[in-house]
Amino acid sequence: MSVDALPRPAAPHDTGVLTVRGGVPVDGTVSVSGFKHVQVLAVAYAIGAGRRTVLTNVPDILETRTYLRLLPQLGISTTQMGSSLLLDPGTGTGSRMRAGQTLPESAAAIHGSLYLLPALLAAQGRVGFSAFGGCPIGGGSDGGRPWRHIVRVLEHFGARYDERRRELTLGHQGFQAGELDLALFADDPRNLTGPEYSGATKAALLAAAFADGTTVLHRPYQKAEARALLDLIAADGATVTRTGTSVEITPRPAGRSAVLTYDLPPDLLEVVTWATIAAVTGGTVHLANVTPRTIEHGLGPEYALWRRAGLTFTPEASGVTVAGPDHGAFAPLPEIRVDPASVYSDSQPLFAVLATRCPGPTRIVDGVWSGRYHYLDGLTALGADARRVPDGIAIGRSGLHAPAAGAHVHATDLRCAAALVVAALASSGGAVHISGARHLERGYDRLPAKLEACRAGSALQAAL
Known part of the structure; x- marks a missing residue:
């Protein structure tokens, strides 16, 4: 056995299922947890x-x-x-x-x-x-x-x-x-x-x-x-x-x-998640206990891409309010590169969902974690124009939609699960059943409960 080949812990037998019915704006206030x-x-x-x-x-x-x-x-x-x-x-x-x-x-x-x-x-x-x-x-x-x-x-x-x-x-x-x-x-x-x-x-x-x-x-x-x-x-x-x-x-x-x-400072990846939810569902989310400096200084590359795509960030006394562009008029994001001087690798799957709203194609290259594209099958099951290309993936503008009988997708890791939840919230049509949703517990403090507080609760059914 090589030095880097430690045995991996067995995956839990019950990976959890989250059922999401999307297609409606997500609006409300979220208190961002510690990083x-x-x-x-x-x-x-x-x-x-x-x-x-x-x-x-x-x-x-x-x-x-x-x-x-x-x-x-x-x-x-x-x-x-x-x-x-x-x-x-x-x-x-x-x-x-x-x-x-x-x-x-x-x-x-x-x-x-x-x-x-x-x-x-x-x-x-x-x-x-x-x-x-x-x-x-x-x-x-x-x-x-x-x-x-x-x-x-x-x-x-x-x-x-x-x-x-x-x-x-x-x-x-x-x-x-x-x-x-x-x-x-x-x-x-x-x-x-x-x-x-x-x-x-x-x-x-x-x-x-x-x-x-x-x-x-x-x-x-x-x-x-x-x-x-x-x-x-x-x-x-x-x-x-x-x-x-x-x-x-x-x-x-x-x-x-x-x-x-x-x-502990606010979790920057939770900020990325909620900004994406607001944008792709056409909603408005107020991030409590988050300052403009938190976003601009901690998420500078992400912030630049968001502004380019048309998202707005409005400072308020108790936090920052995030919304997508008026009438869903997103601007193109031709290329998103992930490296330590650019966006977080954790942000990458969520930007892939955002890219389905942008005139494409958008090319995404992750130079940190080469195995962080497992959400791709789930996005394509929901109608996304997404495919592997050399060194990364390419995503075209797509209307996300689940069949009337429902769609079944599987999450293999934390950010894959988050991306599939966000994609499901943005999807019209039938319910989306996300297995492997227990991975959300690795990085999100009560995400289903927070979604419920943002009037998305009727869209969720958890069996975690």
């Missing part, structure tokens, strides 16, 4: 830094539920208080974290457990692992996602990897500071893209925050969740110096004991 991509990094930082931490605006998603089961097994106390989560690495079921542990099997349910590796190494000097989960969007035959790059990053900071035992260890000196060019983890060092670049940067930021001395990271991934992690590290007392192409981190001084409180 999953930041939550997994904040949890890892709290553990590695040994900091009693309160996270607020915590979403009710699979990651959160998994952590509530997983962390106490590692000796880390967790207390949930509504949408707040208290983590105490020093007072778990024993008097302190138990040294030299292997990640429990439940870690395989979520991809974010990768970032527990630098955290537990910093906290206890050794960690074993057996499998990592997440959506099957990798380039392997089973869609497995890479993890070896995380090991290579940690080795750069002084960790040792035993492949036979599948464990990482640190010497008594802990992580060692130094310099690292993150372009080494990109498929193309000039374009800084590929499936390993983002994760390698996040692991390096965490290791640098726990290291002995000052670390300089060149050409790091710089999208919103990486910036949020740097903000958290700085708020805890570290010295963080950023330039256009590098970041320098000197860890916080020892001895800080006050509780660290961190409010």
